[in-house]
Each structure stands twice: as C-alpha cells, then as structure tokens.
Amino acid sequence: MNSPKRNVFSWWQARAPVACLAASLLLLWLVPTAPIAAQTPPASSLPPLLRQVSFDPQLNAAVPLELTFQDEAGRIVRLGDYFAGKPVILALVYYSCPMLCNQVLQGLASSLRALSFDAGRQFRVVVVSFNPHETPSMAAAKKQDALERYHRAGTEAGWHFLTGENPSIEALTRAVGFRYAYDSQTKLYAHASGFVILTPQGRISRYLYGIEPAPRDLRLGLVEASANKIGTPVDRILLFCYQYDPTTGKYGALVMRLVRFGGILAVLGLVVSILLFRRREQHAPPSTSAGVN
Template sequence: MRRWRSRLCSWIGLSLILLGGLGLWSPLVREGWAQGVPSGQPAPILQRVGIDQKLNAQVPLDLVFRDESGRAVALREYFGERPVILSLVYYECPMLCTLILNGLLRSLRALSFTAGREFIVLTVSFDPREGPELAAAKKRAYVRSYGRSEAERGWHFLTGEETAIRRLTEAVGFRYAFDAETGQFAHASGIMVLTPQGRVARYFYGIEYAPRDLRLGLVEAAQGKIGSPVDQLLLYCYHYDPKTGRYSMLIMNVLRLAGAATVLALGSFMLVMFRRERRKKRALHE
C-alpha cells in the first residue's frame, strides 16, 4: 500500500511539472473556474472576473449582433416563445471556453428536450475582434456533434461590437478582463437560462451542468409551458439554490409527498380488503 501511494504521488508530481513546463497549467489558473476566481490565486486581473447573480434582470433585447452568416440580428428574434440558454465564450479561447461548450453539449444530449423545439441556445462571443467566420465554424462543429436536425435553427453562434457585448454581459452579471500580455481573456465559467421574455431565471456554474438541473431550469423559465407532470412534481421536491447554482431536495416537501402516498396506499389497501370481506360474506349467505 505504501509503495502504491508513493508511486501515485510521484506520478502526480511529475504530471504537474510537465503541465507547468508545457504552459498548460497557467491558462487554467488564469481563466478561473466556477464563479470566477480560483482560490489562492490573487492575481489582480482575477479580481475583475466573476459572475454576479442578477436573477430576474432584463436582458436588453434591442441589442444587435451578427449571426453565423454575417446577418445583423436583434436579440429579440430569439425570444418570445421559448426559454433560452445563454453561454458567453470566445471562439479562439485556448481551453476554458471549449470545456464550457463541451459540458453544455453533453447536457443537451442527455435531455429529451431539443434545441430548436422546446428551447433556444445562444452562444455569444465576448471578443469584439471575432467575426461570423469563426462563429460559423463553431456552429458546424457543435451542431454536428449534437446530432439533432432542429439544432440548425435552435443553436445560434453570435459575434458583435464592443458596446453590445458590454451591455449584454453587464445585464447578466458576467465579468471578464482582457490580458494584454497573453492576448487572451480571463473569465468565469457558467451558463444562464433566460425566460422567453428575456429575464435571467437561472445560473449554472462550472463546466459540467447536471441534465436534471438544466431541465428543471428550463421548465421553470418556461413557466410550465414545456415539460411533463413529472417535472412539476420534481419542482415541488427540488428547490433552486442561487449560491450553488444547483437544485437541492426540499426534505419537508418530500416527506409530505411520502406521507400522502402512504395514506393513499393504506386507504387503497383497506378498501380492497373491505370489498373482499363483503364478497366473502355474500358468498356464505348464498
């Protein structure tokens, strides 16, 4: 056991050294995780990075961006009927943005809901230097990997001017900073769910988004217009925690449901036994 632990520690140490030497460790530290700032790294640029929750804040739907084809589009074109998942990334990001999009892709694959049918996905670059060509390349890759035909009209990749980008990111509380030395952005990782009217409904942090949480977030944002009675039952048992960006179980509601189910089961059992006893008595009299 000691020899195994020693070997494991040696491999971990060697891996960290290699990551540092290859320059792969610094982007992880620089770009940050979860709600923005990795612990123990007080770099000044990271103090300007994070996600400030602005639940129920209105996104300015008059903002104009460019879609993958280069067409000028107002955000309102994507709202009105269905909830919207918003991911803020930049397309030439060397690491974290790809992890965010890959995590979102995995969650979308696990959902029975489909982008373009029950909801819309907006991926917006916060780098004003990027244009429709990069957006189109990203869309081709992710729509192909998603593998559902509706995604062509349900998952959009946008680019825009600095003013529009700033207004959008400020509206949802997404803070990022440009590092002139590396030519890259320091930024947080997470996605947001918006209502059909463009209000911020839910935040999900990190690079992995539990499909159950994402589904419940979409159902709540749509105010029950999508989903099933089972989803409504789950929403009775689970509560969104803004601090963690996750749904946690409401014990009291679960106990109430369990109690009601127990009473119903006992009542059904007693009714069946009562009817059976009556049939026996009738058979004896006959």
C-alpha cells in the same frame, strides 16, 4: 374459519416490513446527498487579473433585446429575435479559447442530450462571443461542433452562435453580471464559466455555474423560465420538492416537502393495497366446508 378483518390484518402484517422498506428507499432516492461546500480561495489570494473575473447574479433583470450582433451566417440580427415565446439558454464564451470555452460548449451539449426537450422546440440556445475580433466563420465552426455533439436531428434552428462589436458585447455582459478580463501577455481572456437561463420576455431567471450543468437543473430551470408552459406534471412535482439556490446555481431538495410527499405516497400505496385486497376477497368464490351429520 378466519374472518375478513383478520385476513386483512394478517395480509398487511406480512407486508408491512416490505412497504416500510420501499418507502424508506423512496425517500433515500428523493433526498440527494448533501454536497460538500466548495472551498473557494479568498479574493485577496487570487492573482490581480482573476479578481476582475466573476458572475454577479442579476436575477429578474432585463437584458437589452435591442442589441445587434452577427449570426454564424454573417447576418445582422437583434438579440430579441431569439425570444419569441421560448426560454433561452445564454452562454458567453470566445471561440478561439484554447480550453475552458470548449468544455463549456461540450458540457452544455452533453447535458441537453439527456433532456427530452428539443432545442428550437421548447427552448433556444444563444452563444455569444465576448471577443470583438472574432468572425461569423468562427461562430459557424463552433455551431457545427455543438450540433455534432448534441446529435439530434432537426434542431439546427434552435442553436445560434453570434459575434459582435464592443458596445453590444459590453452591454450584454454588464446586464447579466458577467465580468471578464483580457491578459495582454498571453493574449487570452480570463473569465468565469456558466449559463444564464432567460425568460421568453428576456429577463434573467436562473444562473447555472460550471462547465456542465446537471440535466435536472437545466430542465427545471427551463420549466421555471417558461412559467410552466413546457414540461410535464412530473416537473411540477419536482419544482414543489426542489428549490433554486442562487448562491450555488443549483436546485436543492426541500427536505420537509420531500418527507411530506413521501408520506403521502406511502399512505396512498397502503390504501390502494387494502382496496385491491378487499376487492379480490369480495370476488373470491365462497369457501365450502365438509362436516359430519
């Protein structure tokens, strides 16, 4: 008759390859493929106008909340009106932009659709035009476009599209390190694309560069900006395993933490499996054997 210890050993021996494969797949899933470094041309090779364009990170700097703008309804508002206890996603665009700004707003709405967070509930979106000649009616049209793409009921109050005069625009863009230039020949602006995530106190927490931030980066940026007041325990675990890189504006995996976390999961899985097996064995009816007297 086989002993319980031998049964446990045989049971684990049969399942060890599967457990190891599962742990390996888990680690492969957790550790993303290293991105290829972007090949940015040197500044000297850029046209003179584009040399004036950049996003210069000002992490932890405070934005001037006393600045005044007009919202999409034409009301005079303070920037600080949108920082009541929630993190803010700030996008700097101009509404008559023929291409890039539309892609920025569409990319933001698409990324936010992938989140379970709701605009107006866990965070707010503030879009500011840096063209001082644009009007609230133009802002209202862009807001409507964004809401249609976001396609989530009851979130209209979480999106704010502003216009303003040069002093307020220049003070805000200077505070967040957003440098742009006007081309008098084409009558268009040259500018960078990206988003600034601000804390409820109006401090710069994160920059996410590009036209469509990864939903994971957007979510983790909002959780960090809120000081973990929004999100779930899973977000806390992800923030343990991922770290923001200010040079790329993305969250990257901390490999050693991922390996350690994967090892903990593998050990816990093994312990639970053994405990379940032993419990099942203890509750199994005793085996009977027939013999000859």
